[in-house]
Amino acid sequence: MPRAVAPRVRRAPRVAPVRPAPPAPPRRRGLTSRLFGWAAILVAWGLVAGFVALVVLAWDLPRPEDALAATRRPSVTLLAADGALLATSGDLYGETVRLRDLPAHVPAAFIAIEDRRFRDHLGLDLIGLVRAAVVNVTAGRVVQGGSTITQQLAKNLFLTPERSLRRKVQEALLALWLESRFTKDELLTIYLNRVYLGAGTFGVDAAARLYFGVPAARLTPGQAAVLAGLPRAPSRLNPRVNPSASVRRAVEVLDAMVETGALTAAVAMQEAERLRFPPAPSRDAGWFADWVREGLAERAPPGRDLTLRTTLDSRLQAAVEARLEALLTGPGRAAGVSQGAVVAIDAETGAVRAMAGGRDYRSSPFNRATQARRQPGSAFKAFVYLAAIEAGASPDDLVGDGPVNLGGWSPGNGNWRTRGEISIEDAFAHSVNTAAVRVMQRAGGPRAVAAAAQRVGLPGPFPREASIALGTSEVTLLDLVTAYAPFANGGNRVAPFGVAEARAEGRPVAWLPPAPSPAISPAQAAAMRRMMGAVVARGTGRAAAVPGLAVAGKTGTTQDNRDAWFIGMAGGLVMGVWLGNDDATPMEGVAGGGLPARLFRDILEAARAGRG
Template sequence: MILAVWGAVAGCVALVWFAWDLPRPEDALAHTRRPSVTMTTAEGALLATSGDLYGDTVRLRDLPAHLPAAFIAIEDRRFREHGGLDIIGMARALLANLAAGRVVQGGSTITQQLAKNLFLTPERSLRRKVQEALLALWLEARFSKDELLTIYLNRVYLGAGTFGVDAAARLYFGVPAARLTIAQSAVLAGLPRAPSRLNPRVNPSAAVARAVEVLEAMADTGAITPAQAMREAERIRFPPAPSRDAGWFADWVREGIAERAPPTADLLLRTTLDARLQAAVEARLEALLAGPGRAAGVTQGAVVALDAASGAVRAMAGGRDYRASPFNRATQARRQPGSAFKPFVFLAAIEAGASPEESVADTPLTLAGWSPGNGTWRARGTITIEEALAHSVNTAAVRVMQRAGGPRQVAAAAQRLGMPGPFPREASIALGTTEVTLLDLVAAYAAFANGGRRVAPHGIAEARAEGRPLAWLPPAPAQVIAPEAAAAMRRMLAAAVAQGTGRAAALPGVAVAGKTGTTQDNRDAWFIGMAHGIVLGVWLGNDDASPMEGVAGGGLPARLFREILEAARGTPR
């Protein structure tokens, strides 16, 4: 009797020690996590995710029967019979682990896994294991088996930041949990053992092998027949993951989220990205850099495609490989644009009363000891203002700037179109010695294509927080130059492609307008062009600003512009 008393006291003390810091079981359905951000393309395909991702809350009766059956078959076959702890399963796991000399099998029930996921840390210790058992017993007493299974299917971690079968189904297969096939359900049911290692995005072969084990377990429990298991194993397929190179676009979109979104709400953002155009940009940029670009000493490039009417960014590549370098050369790198800046010079002149047909001298010029060169251009004496822009004649551009009223007027015109500056106060501004980003330059050109309206580049078309729509509209386009001035600029930029430095960008049957740009020693090469209501800008160069071998804006950048348009519309090359 004394031993029994002291044994009871010791048991109580041990129970108190194990349970003294247990969390409140009443908080079973509460959870703390990072708000998730899910981005889709303009067409609705998954683009990027971040945070802790939860899908819709699913109910057992709305799911296909094979989905919970898959989890029960592989995780806890006696789920319907035990009271939270499976003594038989624990004994079997103990024997298997002793025989192998290491942990090869677990004995935790679904209820124990749920207790750990809801209340406890991943720490492995005797104390945590006892607490897990106590909480499992409380859960079994508090909830029915169907309720426990429902909570589990909505909370189980399934890799890649996803919690619950609906979020995982949408991430890995692009469908809600209610539409999962038997094979897809088997893949998800196989993930709780090692969510990171078995992630289909990371290790598809391991995910398939584990799914086959699940199908065999389902056949053993009678959930499906052995023949079904074999057929479903052959049907396991994973849709291609979203391009990682679109990460530059996703990063750029995320930059402005924190200031506008509710701090604790899950966000669903439908972006402006055109998946087909993005794929064309990535493929053609890589092909050019791996081929002719490599031969010419070009190691990096950036591309931005923007809707001229609205400012919606349709495609963005901030470099050659996002995984190797997430630095965004389209939005963060400031480089001299060279002659790609000249349209703002000519716009200022047009607004001052000049016209494309007027003549301007193209002969040598010296201003305060500075003499701009004309490269291979042979002076004719006088040329039209349109020809001066089309052929990118430097001395003529400086004279056009003087007609416009000087550097200050040119800077004012550029600022009205959205260029942030700062701008040089000397005549060299006419040759593009200011520093710009590719995105700013492309957005400024949009006014030439849309009738004179300044647009704000943006990447979000629609935003929802916890299913509720958010007001996320960009600033409305503002008329900043006269439609007549925009039309004159569009005409001159079309001449640059038809008969000037941008001829390599010409596409039969398509009205293309644009401007080339090349900086000193071929350190930067640009082409900014317009077609089909899209402004598409290209920059090629090296991160260390080392010279390229003869690469000018009218060469590889103009060629890349044309190839992207061809690929995007499916034109045979």
């Protein structure tokens, strides 16, 4: 049989074991994706950092609601006796103005030069910032600012003038707050009432009254341009400091108003040509203003604006300033005189009519009329002779003029030639020293003389020795002039004062000056006036005589011509003149009967001519 053939078993082909494929390499992220991721991270951290920085910068941000009612320094306005503006201090605000009451050119001037896009932006003007940056870079210096009117208002209302990143951020935040709180017209109204415009003035009305003597409602386009030009540099550009710079800046504002369509070119040119500033009040009256303000804190109603009509006579003050400067520039300079002071008061009341405390208030505000204490020399002899008159002496009585010796002290008589005996009137008229010492002894000695001086208003202190007869005490010019008033008014002691009327925010304030009080008898005052008349008629004060006017007074000169005085009375006034040097260096032959008496006469003549 055939062999069975076993079927062949077919082996499955050998298959290589399946191995897991290796993981595909990660795809590389594109550059754009990476940049986007980094940017997102940076933005996130930038927002965080910005938020933190904002919190830090705004940490001490003032509450706008509180700052809108911020307090200010009450203003004090001083007027001369005729109502002319004399001086201002504190924060001077005028009447609150409303936009609809102002001429259109007033707000237009500020918008044209400060913020042309004011009506379009939301408090921050990015276009203006870019434009200012380009202009400044091109010019190589800062010629334009990028702050909007709203930002300026925020700074003025809430912030300090500090220049820092913190303040600029706070200013921006507050500007945004103001824009969300007020309309554009309201913002402009607040700005025009609060913007600082130099010389202590805030708001257009106060500045209009100070610089032009008119309310804001009557400002011309040219005047409005002057005010609109001030916010950039109010201290440097205001008309009181630099009129020419103020006009140049006003022309820039007028040109800007033409560019914005607020004015035509022809009108702008006419307004530029018409620009004029009223004369500023005298700067040298600053000594008087300072003296008046010294006692205000004790008498003024707290926290209220004060307007004081003073006793100052503008014409007499002008005459004092002009003649004093002329003397110091001319004959005074040749004689080594560098300073002088003048005071004039009303003899009946003590009202101060004129005061010059030196040559130039701007260079030296020290008041030589009220603060400098100097020896009066023979000008003090009036009180020596007064004491003698009170003790019963008469101008016709005789007194020896020969040498005198008191305990080794023997005063000289200068160029006076001894006559033996002369009348008390002649001794006074010619200022004979030895006779004055004998008159003092007849009066009761140094104590009696000191008492007489104090009785008429000279405060002292006084030496308790015989040299008091020759004026070795120290006095101020104002005190000396005041003490002469009883001789002119019939015997009443007065106190000097400078305020005639006071008003606090329009309401009258009681401000009564001290009342005169009897100090010497009318007969004693008449005797003194008679002897002082002789001084001018035939004595040492002849240079003070004014034709057609009764003048009386007394000269005074200290040792080595260090001080020269003339105290005189005429036309209801008592006026005193002092000449000398601050360091007490001697003058060259200047005596009380020379330059001081001449200055007294020149002032009276100039004042009379001014009234003619």
